Amino acid sequence: MLHYSRILRLRNEGFSLRSIASSTGNSRQKVTEVIERAESKGLTGPLDEEMDDKWLEEFLYPEKALESSGRQPIRFDYIHDELAKPNVTLSLLHHEYEAECRVNNTIPYSYRSFLRHYSNYAAKYKATMRIRRKPGEIIEVDWAGSTAFIIDRDTGEKIKAYVYVATLPCTQLSYAEATLSMDLSSWITAHNHMYDYFGGTTQIIVPDNLKTSVTKHSLQDLILNPTYREMADHYNTVVMPARVGAPKDKSSVEGSVGTISTWIIAALRNTHCFSIEELNEEIRKKLDEFNNRPFTKKNGCRFSAFEEEEKFALSPLPSTPYKISVWKTAKVRPDYHISIESIFYSVPYEYIGKQVEIRLTEHLIEAYFNHMRIATHKRLYGKFGQFSTHPDHMPDNHRLYIEQTPEDAREWAKGVGEHTESVIENFLKNSQNEKVALKAIFSLKKSERRYSKYEIERASKMILSMTKRPTVKALQTLLATNKKNDIEKEAVQRSQKNKEKYGFIRGAAYYGGRETNERTDTE
Incomplete structure (x- = not known):
């Protein structure tokens, strides 16, 4: 040897x-x-x-x-x-x-x-035995049964703080964070901080059957909270909740909860913190001590085991952390808007009367119908009754009105003719204000549905020859009169053409007219 x-x-x-x-x-x-x-x-x-x-x-x-x-x-x-x-x-x-x-x-x-x-x-x-768990495969998450506390500066009252715990079963590296609530926002925020602490994501995440993660869990159905499902998709991981009444499905985090309750929560029992930020700073110190404590029967500690045995197997984090969103439902109103917190956002008018799903983030509002996004808006804050309307969501006649500007009016008139341009300039110059002029021009533009550009240009030429201050009503009357005259003239022309086509060609003498009488007198 x-x-x-x-x-x-x-x-x-x-x-x-x-x-x-x-x-x-x-x-x-x-x-x-x-x-x-x-x-x-x-x-x-x-x-x-x-x-x-x-x-x-x-x-x-x-x-x-x-x-x-x-x-x-x-x-x-x-x-x-x-x-x-x-x-x-x-x-x-x-x-x-x-x-x-x-x-x-x-x-x-x-x-x-x-x-x-x-x-x-x-x-x-080795620090890990890979028969039971593979590195980078699972993260188990839960709330600790014990609570920490912070102290209100004004009243001295102790306020509960709930401790979120996450564990990597392969190396037993753990993460802990205190929050003032166990609501959805706190749950998602803690997950974001956990992924940042571990420096990567796993293939699977195993939570308990909390309302913040699971809507329904039975032998037949598993329905995840939409926000939690969206977060999992963002981090490219799969949510596999523990079975109801089966704590062994997440035994690692259950064990870590007890250990962290001792080495972190109980260890801070005499530490007075006056904000959740101060409490989390103290928790982070105790957490680092806990993860760096040497194993009793093996070389190394949880953190060194993670660095050597598991860190390489984690998937990389996305470029930005997940931004929490809330899902709601709303019915599209007759004016093709939905109401979110008394502020109104448009959707395509084809969905009037439909029930749509709404995704709310800090900065965006998104509307979905049958899992297809149909509208996106910047989220508005402030006074009630505000409107956010996209022109593309409006019917053609509404969009035509809303898009009316002096530049658009001049552009339209230029496409009709020079006399129409003069009429439009007259409206813009002589009206009481721009809004009145645009309203008059909009009425004239609608006439294009019944009259051709030639007819509008002809009427504009005629009205300018009659008066220096034309009005929309006079112009519309002239358009109608011209149209009527054109129809009558066309009818007369059509009648004359019919007579020429089907009229008699024999003269009067053929029927005993003047020519016959003259012959009789001679005789």
Whole structure:
């Protein structure tokens, strides 16, 4: 057996690799390998008395203990790293191990022995045992049963503070935060801070069946709170609530709740804080102490285990944290608006009378119909009765009115003709105010539904020849008169064409007229 303890002791005293090799009778390559293995497993500093050569060999080379059995050794480090990958199980790894043994003509361990040896290895040398939990797979969340408190500066009254707890089951790293309420806003805000603390997201989040997370949970149906579901989508994670009456579904956080109640809540029982911010500062200090407390039976602590065993498996956070939203329903009014807190927002007029879902955030209002977004508005605050109306949501006649401006009026008149331009300029110049002029122009523009641009231009030319102060009513009367005259004239022309087409072509003499009489007189 190598003199492991002597190699490590001499290295700790500062001897060179050449000197250590000469003193122990081993090659420099072997001495280097032993020292590197010890450093990779965190074995530094003076050795304890119990760390003899046998103990060190089992610690540095656990696979050597299996070589004497005549079976192919198990590569424990490889097994442990592979188990961190999605969908990789011990049964799959044992199958691959057996295939490798067949290729090498060696005897494999049975699955039960394979499982036992890995469990012994993980329990002794690793902070986590990946048989039960994979890194980066699950976060369990809940409210602690015990409460903290803050003190009101004015009355001295103790105000309850509820403690939110989250745990990563793989490494048992925990997060805690105090809030003044257990409402939806506090629940979502605590989740945002938790993800920021862990520095990433997991595949699954396991909450309890709280109203802030689950609307309905039965054997047939699982309906999540819309806001909580939206938050999970934002962080690209899946919500899998614990079964009703089954606390073992989130056993890690249940255990952490009890531990945190002792090491954080109870530890702060004599600390007086006057705001929730002060309380959370104290909780963060105790939380860091808790996550950095050494394990009793393993090397390291929760935080070091997380850094080494789980941080790499977390999914990256989105570029911005989730912004809380509230969902409501509203009926579209006859004026194609919905009322939110006595402020009115438009939706397309086709949805009048329909029930729509409303998503409210701090800055936005979004309307959905059958899960399809139909309208978006900037959220308004302040006095009641305000309107936010998009022109695209209005019927054509309403939009035509609302979009009326002097520039639009001139542009329209330019497309009709120069005389119409003169009429429009006259309205804008001689009306009492711009609003009256625009109203008159709007009435004239509506005439385009009944009359062609030629007819409007002709009437404008005629009205300008009659008066220097034309009015909309006079112009509309002239349009109607011209239209009537055109219809009558067209009727006369059509009648004449019919006579020319179907009239008699024989003269009067044919029917005994003048020509016949003249012949009679001659006779």
